Amino acid sequence: MPKIQVVRTRAPKPDESSMIIIRSFLFECFKGATDIDDKRWRRFFGYATNKEAGEIFDVELTFPRYTPYHKRHMKIEWDVFKSQEKFSDFEMFRNWLKIGAGFVEWVAGAKGGVVPLPKSISYSELSELEFHEFHDNVIAFLRGEHAAPYLWKHLEAKSHDYMSEILAGFNE
Numbered sequence: 660m661p662k663i664q665v666v667r668t669r670a671p672k673p674d675e676s677s678m679i680i681i682r683s684f685l686f687e688c689f690k691g692a693t694d695i696d697d698k699r700w701r702r703f704f705g706y707a708t709n710k711e712a713g714e715i716f717d718v719e720l721t722f723p724r725y726t727p728y729h730k731r732h733m734k735i736e737w738d739v740f741k742s743q744e745k746f747s748d749f750e751m752f753r754n755w756l757k758i759g760a761g762f763v764e765w766v767a768g769a770k771g772g773v774v775p776l777p778k779s780i781s782y783s784e785l786s787e788l789e790f791h792e793f794h795d796n797v798i799a800f801l802r803g804e805h806a807a808p809y810l811w812k813h814l815e816a817k818s819h820d821y822m823s824e825i826l827a828g829f830n831e
Contacts, residue, residue, distance in 0.1 A: 667710035743810035760796035
């Protein structure tokens with residue numbers, strides 16, 4: 660779930676006629692799903708607009724996961740996994756993808772160094788927007804210079820063509 664830090668700038672607060680337009684847009688185009696949600700939405704707007712210049716606050720957003728997109732990504736992972744020869748365990752392959760895509764937390768290792776720990780892509784841990792970013796980073800990693808030659812060492816320079824062929828089947 661993306662958390663965004665927002666800071667109130669030093670720009671002057673809008674005049675009342677501008678605020679009428681802003682409120683009209685925010686409260687006519689967007690409304691809380693329930694009466695309680697609507698009160699919270701309006702309270703958030705009041706809270707944000709009454710901040711003083713330089714004040715910082717966090718906004719946390721969640722977007723439901725779009726299942727067909729998730730399924731498509733998993734199919735891409737599975738097809739690449741089935742065609743490669745380096746990994747016999749799918750979870751190890753997925754962790755390798757996460758590390759290659761930079762989807763990790765850096766933690767202290769057993770000997771004091773810093774090591775990458777793959778993050779979770781579960782529905783409860785990752786919003787739809789974050790999952791799209793993850794997907795884009797996985798595809799960039801698979802198309803990058805290291806993934807294909809590692810997965811198909813015997814193909815040498817043609818390994819990138821093989822990866823492109825797999826991903827083309829998904830319009831990636």
